[in-house]
Amino acid sequence: MVRTSLVRQASAVHSTLHNNQATQQQNYATVPVTNSSHSSFVTGIQKSPTTETAQKKTLVLLGTGWGTTTILKNLDTRKYNVVVVSPRNYFLFTPLLPSCTVGTTEGRSIMDPIRHIVQRQGKAMQFYEAQCSDIDLATKELVLKQVPDTSAASSTTVTSNVPVRIRYDHLVVGVGGTYNTFGTPGVEQYACFLKEMGDASKIRRRLKDAIEKASFSNISEEERDRLLHVVVVGGGPTGVEFAGEVHDLVTEDLVKWVPGLSHRIKITVIEALPNLLPSFDKRLVAYTQRTFTKNGIEMRTGTRVKEVRDKTILVSSDSGESEIPYGTIVWAAGIRAREFAHTLRGKVPDVQTSGRGLIIDDYLRVKGVEDIWALGDCTVSKYAPLAQVASQQGKWLAKALNKMAADNAQADTFSRIANSVEPFNYMSNGSLAYIGGERAIAEIPLFRKNIAVGGPFASVFWKAYCLWELSSLRSSLSVATDWTKRSLFGRTMSVD
Amino acid sequence: MVRTSLVRQASAVHSTLHNNQATQQQNYATVPVTNSSHSSFVTGIQKSPTTETAQKKTLVLLGTGWGTTTILKNLDTRKYNVVVVSPRNYFLFTPLLPSCTVGTTEGRSIMDPIRHIVQRQGKAMQFYEAQCSDIDLATKELVLKQVPDTSAASSTTVTSNVPVRIRYDHLVVGVGGTYNTFGTPGVEQYACFLKEMGDASKIRRRLKDAIEKASFSNISEEERDRLLHVVVVGGGPTGVEFAGEVHDLVTEDLVKWVPGLSHRIKITVIEALPNLLPSFDKRLVAYTQRTFTKNGIEMRTGTRVKEVRDKTILVSSDSGESEIPYGTIVWAAGIRAREFAHTLRGKVPDVQTSGRGLIIDDYLRVKGVEDIWALGDCTVSKYAPLAQVASQQGKWLAKALNKMAADNAQADTFSRIANSVEPFNYMSNGSLAYIGGERAIAEIPLFRKNIAVGGPFASVFWKAYCLWELSSLRSSLSVATDWTKRSLFGRTMSVD
Numbered sequence: 001m002v003r004t005s006l007v008r009q010a011s012a013v014h015s016t017l018h019n020n021q022a023t024q025q026q027n028y029a030t031v032p033v034t035n036s037s038h039s040s041f042v043t044g045i046q047k048s049p050t051t052e053t054a055q056k057k058t059l060v061l062l063g064t065g066w067g068t069t070t071i072l073k074n075l076d077t078r079k080y081n082v083v084v085v086s087p088r089n090y091f092l093f094t095p096l097l098p099s100c101t102v103g104t105t106e107g108r109s110i111m112d113p114i115r116h117i118v119q120r121q122g123k124a125m126q127f128y129e130a131q132c133s134d135i136d137l138a139t140k141e142l143v144l145k146q147v148p149d150t151s152a153a154s155s156t157t158v159t160s161n162v163p164v165r166i167r168y169d170h171l172v173v174g175v176g177g178t179y180n181t182f183g184t185p186g187v188e189q190y191a192c193f194l195k196e197m198g199d200a201s202k203i204r205r206r207l208k209d210a211i212e213k214a215s216f217s218n219i220s221e222e223e224r225d226r227l228l229h230v231v232v233v234g235g236g237p238t239g240v241e242f243a244g245e246v247h248d249l250v251t252e253d254l255v256k257w258v259p260g261l262s263h264r265i266k267i268t269v270i271e272a273l274p275n276l277l278p279s280f281d282k283r284l285v286a287y288t289q290r291t292f293t294k295n296g297i298e299m300r301t302g303t304r305v306k307e308v309r310d311k312t313i314l315v316s317s318d319s320g321e322s323e324i325p326y327g328t329i330v331w332a333a334g335i336r337a338r339e340f341a342h343t344l345r346g347k348v349p350d351v352q353t354s355g356r357g358l359i360i361d362d363y364l365r366v367k368g369v370e371d372i373w374a375l376g377d378c379t380v381s382k383y384a385p386l387a388q389v390a391s392q393q394g395k396w397l398a399k400a401l402n403k404m405a406a407d408n409a410q411a412d413t414f415s416r417i418a419n420s421v422e423p424f425n426y427m428s429n430g431s432l433a434y435i436g437g438e439r440a441i442a443e444i445p446l447f448r449k450n451i452a453v454g455g456p457f458a459s460v461f462w463k464a465y466c467l468w469e470l471s472s473l474r475s476s477l478s479v480a481t482d483w484t485k486r487s488l489f490g491r492t493m494s495v496d
Numbered sequence: 497m498v499r500t501s502l503v504r505q506a507s508a509v510h511s512t513l514h515n516n517q518a519t520q521q522q523n524y525a526t527v528p529v530t531n532s533s534h535s536s537f538v539t540g541i542q543k544s545p546t547t548e549t550a551q552k553k554t555l556v557l558l559g560t561g562w563g564t565t566t567i568l569k570n571l572d573t574r575k576y577n578v579v580v581v582s583p584r585n586y587f588l589f590t591p592l593l594p595s596c597t598v599g600t601t602e603g604r605s606i607m608d609p610i611r612h613i614v615q616r617q618g619k620a621m622q623f624y625e626a627q628c629s630d631i632d633l634a635t636k637e638l639v640l641k642q643v644p645d646t647s648a649a650s651s652t653t654v655t656s657n658v659p660v661r662i663r664y665d666h667l668v669v670g671v672g673g674t675y676n677t678f679g680t681p682g683v684e685q686y687a688c689f690l691k692e693m694g695d696a697s698k699i700r701r702r703l704k705d706a707i708e709k710a711s712f713s714n715i716s717e718e719e720r721d722r723l724l725h726v727v728v729v730g731g732g733p734t735g736v737e738f739a740g741e742v743h744d745l746v747t748e749d750l751v752k753w754v755p756g757l758s759h760r761i762k763i764t765v766i767e768a769l770p771n772l773l774p775s776f777d778k779r780l781v782a783y784t785q786r787t788f789t790k791n792g793i794e795m796r797t798g799t800r801v802k803e804v805r806d807k808t809i810l811v812s813s814d815s816g817e818s819e820i821p822y823g824t825i826v827w828a829a830g831i832r833a834r835e836f837a838h839t840l841r842g843k844v845p846d847v848q849t850s851g852r853g854l855i856i857d858d859y860l861r862v863k864g865v866e867d868i869w870a871l872g873d874c875t876v877s878k879y880a881p882l883a884q885v886a887s888q889q890g891k892w893l894a895k896a897l898n899k900m901a902a903d904n905a906q907a908d909t910f911s912r913i914a915n916s917v918e919p920f921n922y923m924s925n926g927s928l929a930y931i932g933g934e935r936a937i938a939e940i941p942l943f944r945k946n947i948a949v950g951g952p953f954a955s956v957f958w959k960a961y962c963l964w965e966l967s968s969l970r971s972s973l974s975v976a977t978d979w980t981k982r983s984l985f986g987r988t989m990s991v992d
Contacts (some may be wrong), residue, residue, distance in 0.1 A: 147870035197992035
């Protein structure tokens, strides 16, 4: 059962991990996490001699988001057999996701393949495109399920429905968060979300459809206004940035291509709290609200969504309930941990008591289990669910793991980390959000003070930040090219 | 019922086309094709005074392909009320579609929005994103159906299922072709096609899925080889170019990112005729076959596909029947006219007797009907179904329509064209095809001779041709940027 089929130049050293596994687990195919199958996937710099790598521990990273990708970049992959498992084979630069919904940037520009990231750095890992559906804490095994074929009604490329098991010595859970409907009826069915690239493509298609359908004159004026009403639920950075991007699309492009319609497109942001952007400096919140008012974006703060229906949304506020017709609705109201976090919680329900995600300690260790760390949006910690937090956690954990692996590969890394390194501590690098009309807001910590800036300068700063933070030269150049094209030729709303 | 609701600065001149229509056709909403609603969609240069335009005839163009787009570019739109109806709101530069399947070029680079094309030229038209489902020759009316929402399970953006009627004085049918399965079982269900942008995206996803699934080691060697087998049915230019592009993806990119798998990816081209590229010069055919052999692309000529099954394809040749396992199958075996061509044929079945499409005369007039022209792949003429043919037909027809509209707008344009202009005559500008590995083949007519060139020089020529022929500066720059990015950073197979 132990196959090294992928390996042409396989070394003679075989895995010792699974010698007895196959017979024990008749229902599961077993993937050998050997240094040989491992090295078969990696060209370029192969830094450690083969004989040594057989002694290495297997470190499994779940996810390809901000946390795990930062681990990969900072980890000395010569010291572990690194296995990455994720349903998507790329890293997504989420700050530019709202701008992908209207074509300011193109999707592929902000999707960086995980194999490219690793190879650029001369590192080694094995990647599986799969979802982790279960975990066995006793045998230290993960159950993987292949992701369903994204393109087909047919089963052509699906190979088997037999789950695959892989073993870990160390596990890092960075599966991130997904949208949270808070149980509001109709959201799943009618709303678009804004978490993954597929969501952005869907919104782009939805906006295009609404505009094309509003071009017909066999509909009532009310129906036309409904189609052209874009509603955003959630006044956090994602919702605010999306509203700003739609405003730009309308004023910079649609005004030219559908002049008879563009002035009728209406954008509404619904927020349950009394203000937009609750986590930002008050002056910036006021600046954003002034800018939105000037740009004709309606804000309905202190308003809760009760239900999303086919063509209307039911909201309630101090002034009572009302029904708002909409053409496109984007739900950016909150996030919750992904399923696997809850699966893992279920294994130690006495300790893991938070429905919001995995409870971790100051060393990112998941409480109640061994050899499992977690970071980012699937965790409950004292920090907000920010890309920046996950990224800093990844950097911290990679360094700790590098240090622990140095001398004694067999010792208890999980406990040793807490004894020999400083606990993780988040240092904010500031907050940024684009709000439309070449304006952004920024909070930058400088000399122990938070500098708050809103306006065109902050927008330049925001752009520079994006180009700088993008994970590759390819992405930075692609986004810069997208922006140049937009300024020369405008956006396009052509969608397949 | 006659609404000019989209028009804010509507002129006082209303359509005279539909005054009695609404009451006659109770079941249909009627779209006023007025000069006023028309001008409401168009900014920029409004060349004709409003009082004159009310006298103009309504010219409806069906489709946004090579033929109709070329008409738009060459037509004097001041002389007609121009209405364009198409299920897609962009022009697609089809020669680069095969290269979109593997990310050599990005989809959006070769999709040029129809409203941009028109506005760049300071022209005027009204666009409806719709399918033409029926035609009434007696009342000169078209029945339009809105295209289904491309993004949603919900009906949010669909406004009504009531078909819309529009009237035409002149009609140009340029609905193009779609794939032809020749009744082969299983093709619809299991194969990918290569006609529209959505097809290219689907192939890209399918290839990515196959590679990721082949990375698992819980499958047999046979299953892995099956997944990594890319089969192309049809040895015409599309099939050959697709095979060449996949070869480039493997040798230039996958060899780096999945070195353990890339050498096992196999490409097979199946062609019923004894040779690939039947329409090309024999020396170029031989050159292509030599290049393919060198590149490890298997050619099964003289082989017919009997059935496509879930994971295998059943073929027959002189040596008997055999079953070939495949992971991805692309059907590029032939085209047939789209549905509307057959709907129109059905109105005059005695005259329109060809199942291949609309029979037209030398003046592109559809035989058996009045005031209807047709061009491109939905027609049966003495010319091959080539983009070049449709494009030249469009240019010819635009000029003829310009001339006929000049003096006497009320006269019988349909008959007058045959009396006063030369019949359409196709002049080949040559044939080009990219065959992979920076090689192309080209037949260029020069001094009444056909020059045949195959190799890297032809590939440069092919690239220059694409950049030159792309319909906008935006597209040309986008494609040039795509190629530069590819040469610097390689392709990416990240798909949402």
